[in-house]
Amino acid sequence: MRFFGYARVSTSQQSLDIQIEALKSAGVQKNRIFCDKASGRQMKREGLDLLRLKVEEGDVVLVKALDRLGRDTADMLQLIKEFDEMGVGVKFLDEGLDTKGTMGQMVVTILAAVAQAERRRILERTNEGRIEAKAKGIKFGRKRNIDRQKVLALRKQGLGATAIANQLGICRSSVYVIFKEGDDAITHIVD
The missing domain is CATH 3.40.50.1390 (Resolvase, N-terminal catalytic domain)
Structure with missing residues (x-):
């Protein structure tokens, strides 16, 4: 055995x-x-x-x-x-x-x-x-640590995603996500 x-x-x-x-x-x-x-x-x-x-x-x-x-x-x-x-x-x-x-x-x-x-x-x-936590307004996931307003302000100045990412030391995909969120917010205000 x-x-x-x-x-x-x-x-x-x-x-x-x-x-x-x-x-x-x-x-x-x-x-x-x-x-x-x-x-x-x-x-x-x-x-x-x-x-x-x-x-x-x-x-x-x-x-x-x-x-x-x-x-x-x-x-x-x-x-x-x-x-x-x-x-x-x-x-x-x-x-x-x-x-x-x-x-x-x-x-x-x-x-x-x-x-x-x-x-x-x-x-x-x-x-x-x-489900109970969400109903109480608790957010899940990582806390946001990127200054979204700064990203959008740099975009208004004419900088592209790569330049913004390099300047803030973040990845370019994060910049695009913030761009999209900003565009969606503008669309909701206009509608």
């Missing part, structure tokens, strides 16, 4: 270090740990695909937590079924669960459904908060 590990984070800014250390502590050799920096909603992941190719009957795949394998219940169950058909077990370290036996598979199924429901609820709360 060989141990393999799988670690995943959702974005390239996140670190895999904690998961990798937990897998190594559980007995997985470093060269048998497969990693992805991708959303758990996608089942097409490079590290996961490589892991599927490497494991053989009798092997065990260790994953730090259930949600690291995937977010969607149906996809996770399909993946666990695929491993099971190959004779490969899956063990989740944080939850202390494995897919060997009927009871283990049932518990994993329930927890996967709970994880998916939790993810959906988080998204709902986030969207509700965003």
Whole structure:
């Protein structure tokens, strides 16, 4: 029996270090740990695909937590079924669960459904908060730090976008956006 590990984070800014250390502590050799920096909603992941190719009957795949394998219940169950058909077990370290036996598979199924429901609820709360904030007039995105009036004043003086961008130390595309906003404001006043 060989141990393999799988670690995943959702974005390239996140670190895999904690998961990798937990897998190594559980007995997985470093060269048998497969990693992805991708959303758990996608089942097409490079590290996961490589892991599927490497494991053989009798092997065990260790994953730090259930949600690291995937977010969607149906996809996770399909993946666990695929491993099971190959004779490969899956063990989740944080939850202390494995897919060997009927009871283990049932518990994993329930927890996967709970994880998916939790993810959906988080998204709902986030969207509700965003809608409420917008209704209160809160603006999202980066704060504007370019003096728009100065850009438009330089334009009135006859300077072009490149000259304005160079003079103010901003990119030319920002100048064009301000030009367009200024033109739209003038159009609304005239209408």
